[in-house]
Amino acid sequence: MEAQSGTTPSVHAVKGQQENVEMSFLRPPVVRLGAGAALNRALFTKRVDLAAAAIQSPKVIAHYRKALQTSQEMLKVDRISPIVSHPDKELGAQGRKCILLNPSVKAEEPTTWGPVIQEGIQKEELTVIPYELTLEYDYWTARDTMESVLPPELHDEIPSGFNVAGHVAHLNLRDSYLPYKKVVAEIILDKNPSIKTVINKVDNVGAESEFRTFQYEVLAGEDDLNVSCTENNCSFNFDYSKVYWNSKLEYEHTRIISFFKPGEVVCDVMAGIGPFALPAGKKRVFVWANDKNPESYKCLKANIQKNKVQDFVRPFCEDGLGFIRQATDEVLAASLKGEKVVITKPGPRSKSKKTDKPTTPGFVPEPLKPLITETYPLPPTISHFVMNLPASAIEFVGSFKGIYQLQENLFAPTTKTLLPLVHVHCFALKADDERPLIDICERLTKYLGFPMKPGNIDYNLNGEGEVAVHNVRDVAPAKSMYCATFRLPAAVAFAARD
Template structure:
């Protein structure tokens, strides 16, 4: 139902809930109780936030219910008969119109905010007018543009009113810090508490959202990676954050090495690994607080070589781990691609017997691209960084759209694979996240 809210709401900066109350007239039919569940209502029913479209006729009636219809769809008795033929008899007998009172509670967040903000906001350039937000535990996170800031407090109050699980509303103030991957935020409503708990990939995560990086819109991508891992794989996460990749990998039974330059991320990654640790999974985890290049040079590459030599020299392990792999994750899209120069150095050095290594190395590196041909753009950039890797060792795929002309992409580089390259769960299908 299209609701025309009072024009007096426009530009409101202090929430007056009473101004949302209005009386509208809608069509109805009195229907026997036994017909309610069996009738095919299609899109004819009146659908509003926190509103019952099937209600009692009166306190004494137990045989019939009053069914309310959308006045934009149903305008006459004939419309009801055409939309729901099974109640023709009851439409003939009781079709009529009745006034109903709608209050602030009956409007969604989007409807309330749209009614309050001036119509000219976002006309010249699309902006987040307040209906777009992320939920992280008990926090609703906004990224409001300057034009919307005068209305930030009323937007935050609406969210607190409508979402019972939200206790704190924050707004991003600046771009993500390229070193620690966090951003300054302000609490615009609710409790001054930024330590959150949330669940993802069957794991529980806890962290201080004001001091670390966490993007819930990447949950689909993280799930995709977790689903291609096998028990006993070796995982090296160069920019691990609070552990969205390494925690579920450890739960799966992988040996994980999580690294992050932000000490606060390392603190919470350790908390999350311990909290989700299970003796049944036999998981082994190691946590580091190093620069990404230092982690690759001093931890990842030496351990990879050690594992390869260990497996190559042990026939039982060679057989047991022949279907496993080493995975290097590099999720820092702004600059992760540039860290591959360390991989190039490693490949150029003398790696004894690497052609006989049992465990292939799969590198998943994330980047952004604005080019018309995203894959060609990424491959061109890679050639200057990784001249010792062939085109057939590289695959690119779309992850999500982050801006109208900017995509997040994942490039997979497969090294030392003497077998046919493993497909990334071709039987599984993952939705593409195109939200900003």
């Protein structure tokens, strides 16, 4: 509330007043557009009457800015500078500045002027004048603008979150938002400078395409889905309409990659365009990377070369069911042939005496960097299998039966090598109890033919039959994506192949 006549507002009163006023004037105008109507940006202009302290000399601006900020009489609002040019064009041209004041300070009501302002007036260092602050369309956030445009019943789930692939924003709008899809897309395009294209999915991923591609419509911007992305220090180029990519999985990619150690072998059964494989290759991890989608395979090959990991990452275009055994056999055969990667790189410079110029007498040239050679022999066994096809990957685990038939000598206790860790992504019920864990273990048991149970697996020891389930992300109100990690049971790995 405003100060009583003849009194000076306290700091707490001023703060409360400012918070209350900001709740109103920092809201955009209500611009309810009918379904299918075009976005009229001019309707979002809002003018706010404020007071401003007109500073007589630039020498005292810093002093009064600090003093008014301390007394909480200065306007403090995100993305609005409190220092502005004098509204009088002639004085503004001369460089005169004003400090915008808290809305509770009224230019025409001296009783609302605090001690700092009154002191400045007495010293003839400032005056209090009216100031009209203009907030235009560019000021309002995407959420502000959507709440202004959309009817109140749609405010609970404003489509502010979306998947991003390079310059493309990928929406998955609910039916209730479809009448406003063009306006929503225009706002997203306006408020995100890096976005050049906004699309909306018109079917369910995987419902019509085994490669998880989808039908889409361009809602705003260019019809261009050839994108470039960077993730985990790797560059990816691809046609977003032909391959699968989800930027919301970056944390999960990073989490899984953190398990891999240099010199190990990873079999990426559903590799896509390489979000696991390429960063692993940069870690000096051998990767057999496979994807059944010819377009993904094409991009994978190109991105392997682009990121210079061809020594460690090998691309394949096979059905995942057969590739699990194919990769196991090929890795063993290649290791027995002695395949390895040798990397030669410059070592650290040694200290040397040198002068500023080579022509100076007594100049000693800096010695060349010594070369360091790193050798990575290909191991005979695979340390990790990654299966990132959540809709059906669990159904593939039956292919692990017998992958190391008659090869017990490759593993502990004969050697120090443990059986592979398997990371299987899947969908299950969204719940806070153990129902998703139990469901996932029951499905693994069905396809592995070995009893699996929830457990906190130790990634360095053999947790026989134990499954660690990590909640990756929610994908629907009652559905989540999980990653089930388990060490391949010996009874499965060493069984007779079908």
